[in-house]
Amino acid sequence: MTSQAExxxxxxxxxxxxxxxxxxxxxYGSVEVLKGIDLTVPKGSVACIIGPSGSGKSTFLRCINHLxxxxxxVLLVDGEFVGYDLRDGKLYEVKDSLLCKRRADIGMxxxxxxxxxxxxxxxxxxxxxxxxxxxxxxxAKASAEVxxxxxxxxxxxxxxxRELSGGQQQRVAIARALAMNPKVLLFDExxxxxxxxxxxxxxxxxxxxxxxxxxxxxVTHEIGFAREVGDDLIFMDEGVIIERGAPRxxxxxxxxxxxxxxxxxxx
Amino acid sequence: MSLVExxxxxxxxxxxxxxxxxxxxxxxxxxxxGIAVAMLFAFFIGxxxxxxxxxxxxxxxxxxxxxxIMRGLGKTLLLTVVIMAAAIVIGTIIAIMRxxxxxxxxxxxxxxxxxxxxxxxxxxxxxxxxxxxxFRTATLSIPGFGTVFSVNTNDFMTPFVSAVVALSLxxxxxxxxxxxxxxxxxxxxxxxxxxxxxxxYRQILRRIILPQAMRFIVPPTGNEAISxxxxxxxxxxxxxxxxxxxxQSIYARTFETIPLLIVVAFWYLFVVxxxxxxxxxxxxxxxxxxxxxxxxxxxxLQSLLxxxxxxxxx
Numbered sequence: 001m002t003s004q005a006e007x008x009x010x011x012x013x014x015x016x017x018x019x020x021x022x023x024x025x026x027x028y029g030s031v032e033v034l035k036g037i038d039l040t041v042p043k044g045s046v047a048c049i050i051g052p053s054g055s056g057k058s059t060f061l062r063c064i065n066h067l068x069x070x071x072x073x074v075l076l077v078d079g080e081f082v083g084y085d086l087r088d089g090k091l092y093e094v095k096d097s098l099l100c101k102r103r104a105d106i107g108m109x110x111x112x113x114x115x116x117x118x119x120x121x122x123x124x125x126x127x128x129x130x131x132x133x134x135x136x137x138x139x140a141k142a143s144a145e146v147x148x149x150x151x152x153x154x155x156x157x158x159x160x161x162r163e164l165s166g167g168q169q170q171r172v173a174i175a176r177a178l179a180m181n182p183k184v185l186l187f188d189e190x191x192x193x194x195x196x197x198x199x200x201x202x203x204x205x206x207x208x209x210x211x212x213x214x215x216x217x218x219v220t221h222e223i224g225f226a227r228e229v230g231d232d233l234i235f236m237d238e239g240v241i242i243e244r245g246a247p248r249x250x251x252x253x254x255x256x257x258x259x260x261x262x263x264x265x266x267x
Numbered sequence: 268m269s270l271v272e273x274x275x276x277x278x279x280x281x282x283x284x285x286x287x288x289x290x291x292x293x294x295x296x297x298x299x300x301g302i303a304v305a306m307l308f309a310f311f312i313g314x315x316x317x318x319x320x321x322x323x324x325x326x327x328x329x330x331x332x333x334x335x336i337m338r339g340l341g342k343t344l345l346l347t348v349v350i351m352a353a354a355i356v357i358g359t360i361i362a363i364m365r366x367x368x369x370x371x372x373x374x375x376x377x378x379x380x381x382x383x384x385x386x387x388x389x390x391x392x393x394x395x396x397x398x399x400x401x402f403r404t405a406t407l408s409i410p411g412f413g414t415v416f417s418v419n420t421n422d423f424m425t426p427f428v429s430a431v432v433a434l435s436l437x438x439x440x441x442x443x444x445x446x447x448x449x450x451x452x453x454x455x456x457x458x459x460x461x462x463x464x465x466x467x468y469r470q471i472l473r474r475i476i477l478p479q480a481m482r483f484i485v486p487p488t489g490n491e492a493i494s495x496x497x498x499x500x501x502x503x504x505x506x507x508x509x510x511x512x513x514x515q516s517i518y519a520r521t522f523e524t525i526p527l528l529i530v531v532a533f534w535y536l537f538v539v540x541x542x543x544x545x546x547x548x549x550x551x552x553x554x555x556x557x558x559x560x561x562x563x564x565x566x567x568l569q570s571l572l573x574x575x576x577x578x579x580x581x
Contacts, residue, residue: 104464108460110460114456116460127466162556
């Protein structure tokens with residue numbers, strides 16, 4: 001196995017890169033959904049990915065924590081492959097236990113929350129820390145309480161997910177991801193399944209997270225959030241990155257006609 | 268027609284205040300006729316049971332707690348528990364194979380379900396009982412090491428073992444389908460969320476998927492357990508001394524056929540009733556995240572019977 005330092009040197013990964021993608025390709029059969037994505041997300045920054053549905057933005061996000069396997073290219077998180085090991089110039093898919101260990105460092109928040117519906121909020125939060133990391137239950141509960149306070153849901157610890165509103169469920173899902181102390185948080189359209197009046201509370205939690213220095217990759221339709229919170233705005237269409245830059249710049253003066261057209265439809 | 272004209276049938280004025288209007292339910296004559304017919308049937312059946320001396324209730328009552336009957340009932344319960352336990356284990360394995368990514372495992376599991384669900388239980392039972400006609404001895408030999416053991420098929424394929432093997436393989440075919448449907452009913456997002464948190468495939472199945480699948484698995488499995496209890500009476504054919512076989516061997520001597528059948532029917536009904544109550548509590552346990560408020564009586568019972576809270580909070 002190649003060491004992390006060697007991997008970084010070989011692919012020229014900048015020292016501050018949290019997510020590093022080069023020529024990332026993904027095909028389902030003959031359909032190519034990602035056609036060579038190059039992207040670097042520096043540590044502590046917030047990258048917002050926007051684009052029409054079917055542009056491959058969610059697929060790219062799911063490739064980062066290996067929920068989807070790559071067809072080609074290199075995708076590193078903190079200088080390490082997630083689902084592969086590089087040996088003798090080949091990428092070998094790693095065994096389950098190693099994949100789990102690496103995934104545990106990458107938090108993910110889903111559009112449909114995906115809270116474990118048979119568990120209370122507290123059980124949702126301590127499940128992975130206790131089972132995957134072996135944290136003692138009392139300790140996991142104590143940190144879970146801190147996280148619940150952080151997302152403003154201290155009083156809901158013993159509730160079941162279906163007793164909560166969508167916005168509350170998504171805040172619990174964020175707290176659940178944070179409970180693993182991830183290096184990076186991936187958000188897959190976190191507010192798309194919410195009623196409009198509940199979007200704000202989730203975005204507020206995400207804003208606080210960004211201010212605390214969390215590295216975040218956010219696939220979103222919330223252009224306002226991207227403009228205020230994002231350090232980078234990436235516009236994807238048909239499996240390629242069309243345009244990227246400082247959010248205000250891209251939104252105010254889109255260079256590409258496709259970006260202009262997309263923004264005119266969503267703004 | 269003026270609105271204040273008095274109503275002809277009641278004599279009440281039509282301008283009666285809204286609050287005082289009386290609602291008269293529709294008359295359902297069909298239901299009344301149905302009730303009358305049902306009551307009549309119940310009466311005739313009850314009279315037949317009470318007056319026909321051939322039922323011989325006294326003899327039935329004498330046999331109810333007869334030691335042989337008790338032993339037979341014990342054997343029937345033992346068969347049901349052992350077969351059900353084995354079938355749940357085999358069925359879960361087959362179900363997991365059926366949802367696995369491997370096409371070979373899927374095909375194997377489908378073939379299993381196809382065969383063991385398709386051949387009647389009685390035929391499978393007699394087949395296993397006669398296994399020695401196919402294989403005289405069961406031998407385990409490892410190449411280059413020699414024979415580890417070798418036994419006569421008839422020595423270990425006793426009627427009881429044949430019954431357990433045959434019926435648990437058969438029952439597992441049904442349970443595999445129930446468990447597979449339960450696993451499929453859990454949204455894929457649950458699997459992804461657990462994967463994203465770094466949980467292993469085994470952990471996800473055991474901690475996330477199966478507990479949620481249980482809500483869909485428990486009710487039909489309860490039905491299966493009840494039908495298995497009755498299915499065990501088939502073992503009479505291969506001379507396992509279960510409840511029915513015991514009763515048969517008594518009435519073969521004494522010709523008290525009807526009283527003994529009544530005794531057998533009573534015990535099957537009794538056990539089925541107890542099982543139905545148990546099933547009800549299991550369903551409540553696995554459906555707990557669906558309820559906002561629970562019945563305080565049930566909660567008290569549950570806290571007395573082994574503390575649900577203790578399990579829910581590790």
